[in-house]
Amino acid sequence: MPRTVPAGLLAAIESESFEPAVLVLVTRKDGTKLGFTSADEPVTFGGDVYEPTDGLRHTEIQSRSGNGVDNLDILGSLSSARISGADLVAGAYDGARIAVRVIDRRDVAAGAALLHVGFIGEVTSKNGEFRAEVRSLSHLLKQNVGDVTSKACRVRRLGDAQCKVNLSGNTVGGVPICATKTLSGGSGVSLTFGSDSAPTGHYSNGIVKFTSGPNSGIEREVKTHALSSGNAVIELRTPFPFAVTAGETALLEAGCDRLVATCRSKFANANNFHGEPDLPGNDKVLKRGRPPRS
Secondary structure (H helix, E strand, O other), X not given: OOOOOOHHHHHHHHOOOOOEEEEEEEEOOOOOXXXXXXXXXXXXXXXXXXXXXXXXXXXXOEOOOOOOOOEEEEEEXXXXXXXXXXXXXXXXXXXXXXXXXXXXXXXXXXXXXXXXEEEEEEEEEEOOEEEEEEEEHHHHHHOOOOOOOOOOOOOOOOOOOOOOOOOOOEOOOOOEOEEEEEEEEEEOOEEEEOOOOOOOOOOOOOEEEEOOOOOOOOEEEEEEEEEEOOEEEEEEOOOOOOOOOOOOEEEEEOOOOOOHHHHHHOOOOHHHOOOOOOOOOHHHHHOOOOOOOO
């Protein structure tokens, strides 16, 4: 990524009185902007306000030629009221855009040098401190572009623009694809929702998304589902970040194992199946024919 240094800032850097300050602008996917600075007082730059954050620091910025992924970690304390451990755990900062700049704190009008632009990957918090892994734009070049063949369906999610399943419709037998249920008990990865008639396996590989309580808006993938005495017994692949309480409501979304048979029988959607179930595998391609008889 080419970097340019404004003339005024370059002159400050070359002087003996240069007082650098780091500006970190985080733009979440919901549009929320948060600015942080290593300076000891607020800095306004480019229309954004950067608040002082105790302990804000970053690791060495490594840039590579070619398509190598740059390396950077942003670290800081959770003393800022704008960053909460709950938001970090809930994934509010996952995939957020981040820009790192440096200025002369004595003369903000001299401009800023852009050091790094990327996206936040893994975010962790421990002992009142957060650590954010920043992935550079070159990280996107390592992702596959276009579709690859597979026996299983490649759509991102049930009901998306490729899948086209109507989530408000019904599956075979009149069982709703999505249904709002009330939690009757459970903790960790084991949850039980009352007043349910969906057959065993209906929600397996599906989604549970709470609509009330501290986990509201957060979703987790269902590993298994069983119908027991009129209740939906759910086992999640990973637990929700916050404790759940009986009486909270959640949206349960039917699951799909991405097989063409399920797409056909459960959702009547085989015409939109994005896979090649009849394509021969590598074993078939590499199989040698029987040698001719002499």
